[in-house]
Amino acid sequence: MGVDYQPKWLQEVPSPSYVVEETRLRHNLEILKGVQDRTGCSILLAQKAFSMFYFYPLISTYLKGTTASGLYEAKLAHEEFPGENHVFSPAYQEKDFPEILAICDHIVFNSVGQLKKFAPMAKQAGRTYGLRINPEHSTQSEEHAIYDPCSGDSRLGTKLSELKQALDEAPKDEFLYGISGFHFHTLCEQGAEPLAETLEAVEEGFGQYFNQLKWLNFGGGHHITREGYNIELLEECINRIRTKYGLKVYIEPGEAVALDAGFLAATVLEIIEASQVNGRRGNIAVLDTSAACHMPDVLEMPYRPPLMGSGEAGEKGYTYTLAGPTCLAGDTIGTYSFDHALKPGDRLLFGDMAIYSMVKNNTFNGMPLPHICAVDSQNKVTIVRSFGYEDFKMRL
C-alpha cells in the first residue's frame, strides 16, 4: 500500500481509532479464496492476529473456518463465525477441555503427553484431532528467534525423535492414539519459498507416516496477500501434498487475512521543538496514541509502521519523532517527515494496523483504548466499539 492515501473518513472517526476498510479486507479474502478454489485446500483465519468479529460474517463467506489459541478464541469463533472451529494450544487445561470438545471440530495437540491425556476424551466426543510436529528446520534469521518455533529449545511441536519413541509405546491397533493429521507452524511473515523448503523437511522426516493420516495443516505465517508473494508455488505445495499422499490440506494465516486492511487514526497533542537551547536534536510530536499500548508490535517486532502522507526522516521539510503520552521513554513510534509543520489537532494515519493491534493492546498508564471502526464499500463509517474508564478499571 502506498503511503499517500488520504481517506475522507480520517476527519470523521474519533481519535484514536483502529479503522478497518471492508474493501481492503475483501481484497485479501478474494486472493485467499482463489487459493482455496483452485487447490481444494481449506483456509482458516488465525484469530490471534485479527479477532474483529464484526467482520466474521463477511470473512466466513470466503474462508472455511477459524483457528484458536485456546478456549476463549474458540468460543468467540463458535459464537460469531459460521465455519469449522479448530484449536491448538501447547497445553490444555482439564477444566476447559469439556467446553473445547463441545465447540471445536478439530483439536491439535502439541505433545505426546497432551495426546495421551486428552485423546480418549476427544475420541469419545467424536472429534478429529492431530499432533503438532516440529520439523526442526528454521527458515528465519536468528534475530527473529522469538518468532521461530524451530529455534533452540522451543516448546512448540513434537520432534521426530519424540514421535518415534512414542510410537514404540503406543497401542499398535491405531496410529498414535487415533490422530488423523499433522500440523506444523514454523513461518512468520514469509513467502512460499521457505514453505516449500520446510515442506521438504517435513516430508523427509514425517512423510513415512502420511499414509496413516487424513490431513496436513501448514500452519500460518504465509504472507499470501503481500505483493509479490509466490501464490503459484504455494498452490504447487498444496497440490503436491494432496495428490501424492491424498491428504487434505489446511492453512491458517492470520496476518494475510487482514494485511494492510486497517489503520490507526491518531491526533497530535503537543510539539516539542528541537533547539540548541534545549539540546534536543530532533522535533517530537506527542500523540494521543502509544506504541506501547496501542501498537505493541512496533516495539516488540520491532518495526516502523507506515504513516500516510509522510516520508523518511529528512526526506521532506519537517521531521518529527512521533511518541506516545505515556511514561515510557522508549514509547516512540518512529521518525517521519512531512511537507508541513505539525501542530496540535493534526490528524495522522498509520497503516497496516488491523493485525496484531487490537488483539494485543493494553491500558498501561491508564491509556484509553482506541475506538474500533469499520468503513464499508460506500465509505460509510460505523463505530463498532468505544472504550472508556470502566474498561480500564474493570481489569484491575
Ligand SMILES: *Cc1c(COP(=O)(O)O)cnc(C)c1O
Ligand atoms: C501465529 C499462528 C498462526 C498465524 O500466524 P500469522 O503469522 O498471523 O499468519 C497460525 N497458526 C499458529 C499455530 C500460530 O501460532
